[in-house]
Amino acid sequence: MTSQNYLCELFSLEGRVAVVTGGSSGIGRAIAGALARAGASVVVVARRESELAATVDELAAEGCRAAWVSADLSTRDGVRAAAEQAAEVFGEPDILVNSAGINLRPPMDELGEEVWDATMAVNLEAPYLLGRRFGPGMAERGFGRIIHVTSQQAHRAFVQSGAYGVSKGALESLARSQAEAWSPYGVTCNTLVPGFVMTPLNARLSSDPEKVAALAARTMVGRNGLAEDFAGAAVFLAGRASGYVTGQSIFVDGGLSVH
Numbered sequence: 001m002t003s004q005n006y007l008c009e010l011f012s013l014e015g016r017v018a019v020v021t022g023g024s025s026g027i028g029r030a031i032a033g034a035l036a037r038a039g040a041s042v043v044v045v046a047r048r049e050s051e052l053a054a055t056v057d058e059l060a061a062e063g064c065r066a067a068w069v070s071a072d073l074s075t076r077d078g079v080r081a082a083a084e085q086a087a088e089v090f091g092e093p094d095i096l097v098n099s100a101g102i103n104l105r106p107p108m109d110e111l112g113e114e115v116w117d118a119t120m121a122v123n124l125e126a127p128y129l130l131g132r133r134f135g136p137g138m139a140e141r142g143f144g145r146i147i148h149v150t151s152q153q154a155h156r157a158f159v160q161s162g163a164y165g166v167s168k169g170a171l172e173s174l175a176r177s178q179a180e181a182w183s184p185y186g187v188t189c190n191t192l193v194p195g196f197v198m199t200p201l202n203a204r205l206s207s208d209p210e211k212v213a214a215l216a217a218r219t220m221v222g223r224n225g226l227a228e229d230f231a232g233a234a235v236f237l238a239g240r241a242s243g244y245v246t247g248q249s250i251f252v253d254g255g256l257s258v259h
């Protein structure tokens with residue numbers, strides 16, 4: 001067996017279908033690109049059409065199979081519609097990545113029901129509803145990969161974790177519950193845990209050079225994260241190689257969480 005065949009057996013996503021929420025920006029976009037370049041047909045889901053189209057155009061120009069669905073994942077109806085439209089493009093997905101997220105962080109005293117509801121809807125309920133829609137089919141077909149993108153705040157409170165931290169903590173629990181339910185049928189469910197990654201989500205923080213440098217100094221690698229840092233871990237978790245890895249939180253954070 002050539003090394004290329006061996007690597008393909010472990011990591012190739014040829015013939016797989018992936019749905020990536022938040023796949024038009026930041027970490028989700030990098031993951032969508034990685035899965036598509038590894039051979040999967042990828043549907044990216046988010047609201048803004050221009051970003052979605054730009055993502056798909058970039059991938060198509062490289063010869064990848066990609067498509068987009070514009071949907072608002074902050075309502076249950078929006079999530080349901082997104083799921084049906086996404087499954088229509090290349091068929092029922094083998095891989096579901098939940099990267100869409102919002103980051104509203106008022107001080108705890110000012111944290112109102114609106115922020116709480118909006119945060120839970122996008123960061124927690126949408127992943128739950130999409131898992132409920134696609135997980136049983138994956139189990140029936142004997143193969144599936146569910147990957148949630150969580151946060152350091154799922155594990156520890158800092159810089160006003162608020163509702164955001166609660167939603168990400170619950171998302172990690174959701175991964176474990178899904179893993180418990182579906183792993184016996186070939187469906188693994190894991191989370192990727194970023195550190196501080198320079199994306200539009202934290203534009204306010206990334207525009208403060210002192211804070212950016214201080215955060216970089218807290219990592220072991222010595223720099224903040226880039227969306228591209230998630231490519232390898234995502235391909236691993238999406239493919240055959242990770243079949244015995246389930247219910248886990250994989251930290252892709254340059255060592256930020258270790259000390």
Ligand SMILES: NC(=O)c1ccc[n+]([C@@H]2O[C@H](COP(=O)([O-])OP(=O)(O)OC[C@H]3O[C@@H](n4cnc5c(N)ncnc54)[C@H](OP(=O)(O)O)[C@@H]3O)[C@@H](O)[C@H]2O)c1
Nearest residue numbers: 022025026027046047048072073074100101196197199201
């Ligand atoms: N960047 C970091 O340092 C960091 C750290 C820890 C965790 N994370 C997590 O990583 C994930 C990705 O974050 P990112 O940094 O890549 O952020 P980003 O660049 O802002 O991307 C967020 C994505 O989610 C989509 N989205 C947001 N609200 C949506 C809605 N209601 N319906 C559908 N799509 C929606 C956005 O597209 P539209 O706006 O067009 O809808 C966009 O594609 C998030 O879950 C975030 O919590 C990020």
